[in-house]
Amino acid sequence: MIQANIEELRRENKLSFSENRRGNHPFFIWPIQKANDVTFNEIYSIYNYVDHNTGFPNQLTDYNCGMRTYDTAAGYNHEGTDIVTWPFPWKMLDDDGVEIIAAAPGQIIIKDDGEFDRSCTFNNPDPWNLIVVQHSDGSVAAYGHIKNGSTTIKNVGDMVSAGEYLGIVGSSGISTIPHLHFEVLTDATFTTIIDPYFGACNSTTADSWWQAQKPYTDPGINAVLTHSAAPVVFPPCPTSETPNLSSDFETDDEIYFTVFVRDQTINDNVTFEILKPDNTSLFGTWSATASATSPSWYYLYGPYSGFFDMVGEWKWQATFGGETVTHTFNVEAPLNIEEEDFNQTSEYPNPFNNVINISSSTKIVKANLVDILGKSVLSIEESLEGITRIDLSGFSNGMYFLMLESDANEKKTIKLIKE
Numbered sequence: 001m002i003q004a005n006i007e008e009l010r011r012e013n014k015l016s017f018s019e020n021r022r023g024n025h026p027f028f029i030w031p032i033q034k035a036n037d038v039t040f041n042e043i044y045s046i047y048n049y050v051d052h053n054t055g056f057p058n059q060l061t062d063y064n065c066g067m068r069t070y071d072t073a074a075g076y077n078h079e080g081t082d083i084v085t086w087p088f089p090w091k092m093l094d095d096d097g098v099e100i101i102a103a104a105p106g107q108i109i110i111k112d113d114g115e116f117d118r119s120c121t122f123n124n125p126d127p128w129n130l131i132v133v134q135h136s137d138g139s140v141a142a143y144g145h146i147k148n149g150s151t152t153i154k155n156v157g158d159m160v161s162a163g164e165y166l167g168i169v170g171s172s173g174i175s176t177i178p179h180l181h182f183e184v185l186t187d188a189t190f191t192t193i194i195d196p197y198f199g200a201c202n203s204t205t206a207d208s209w210w211q212a213q214k215p216y217t218d219p220g221i222n223a224v225l226t227h228s229a230a231p232v233v234f235p236p237c238p239t240s241e242t243p244n245l246s247s248d249f250e251t252d253d254e255i256y257f258t259v260f261v262r263d264q265t266i267n268d269n270v271t272f273e274i275l276k277p278d279n280t281s282l283f284g285t286w287s288a289t290a291s292a293t294s295p296s297w298y299y300l301y302g303p304y305s306g307f308f309d310m311v312g313e314w315k316w317q318a319t320f321g322g323e324t325v326t327h328t329f330n331v332e333a334p335l336n337i338e339e340e341d342f343n344q345t346s347e348y349p350n351p352f353n354n355v356i357n358i359s360s361s362t363k364i365v366k367a368n369l370v371d372i373l374g375k376s377v378l379s380i381e382e383s384l385e386g387i388t389r390i391d392l393s394g395f396s397n398g399m400y401f402l403m404l405e406s407d408a409n410e411k412k413t414i415k416l417i418k419e
């Protein structure tokens, strides 16, 4: 098909480059990027390289003489690099979270779209959505498994620059998870595979085709997240994951904590810490030891509740693979005032000097005073008479939060200023 399209472009006098290799090969940039609104630290993990061992099945040699590749009993030896979306690959597909971009400038030779993009099996008969770009040296790069309907508005024959949008990572064709299959071919019939990685077991090139070749094992942190409920990370394929992401909580909320890592080797250490707004550690630093070697892994902690007694910006951070990634989340006093029940309550004067008076149609049985750092500084319970007056003459001036609770379990938080 590459040859046929090139012939067609040649007939139309639109072919920019000869298929006969000439000049220097391109130097690729990384062919995926985060969409603008994605805040994760990273969004991919490499699952498979090119298989340089022509034997099969299970005769595997990647460019680095390792086995991070695959073949099949039918004789297919993997011909590209598989860059898998991680975390939340199906949700990211839904959200157009991972963009495929041109690794090098060139001319679009193939643009196939319109195919089903949620394949979970190698036995899928549907073709993939694909873009092929020819470079100035005659080589081509194929970008496979693209999301249905997401390919660039440009057409066969149009030029693209390096970094230009080509599509969204999907799971069309023979695929079990959203990923980009990036394959480089050269020579007149485009049957000669180039593995762009420089390495001892790669005889297809004498130097790297990458501008900056990534390490063979590239451990790192893809996301450090907080959640309002446990995230659903591995639903049955191809159901989209449910991240339950949240970064805004109240002091009495439950919070789940996750760290998503890539390229973890067994016995690697990941360290974790939760920091309060005053930068003291909630539990102290703790760590986990990797129980398996895996390109994609995650750690889940929680739910934690009852600890978030300090109002302000908290930090959740992890260290792995030489990098520390920090995620901030906010904790506020519960301001979900049930006004309907509590609208007959007033507090005066405010600002106040020494004494705050509470007038209420329902009986106030609990009062909790929290300072600006979220620390509880006074707690009163009075179920018999109810609380109508609080003497705060011994407290320093400033802002406080007064949390009131009635005998009907109504809750109200008000901001007080002591002058």
Ligand SMILES: [Zn+2]
Pocket: 048, 078, 079, 080, 081, 082, 180, 181, 182
């Ligand atoms: Zn592949």
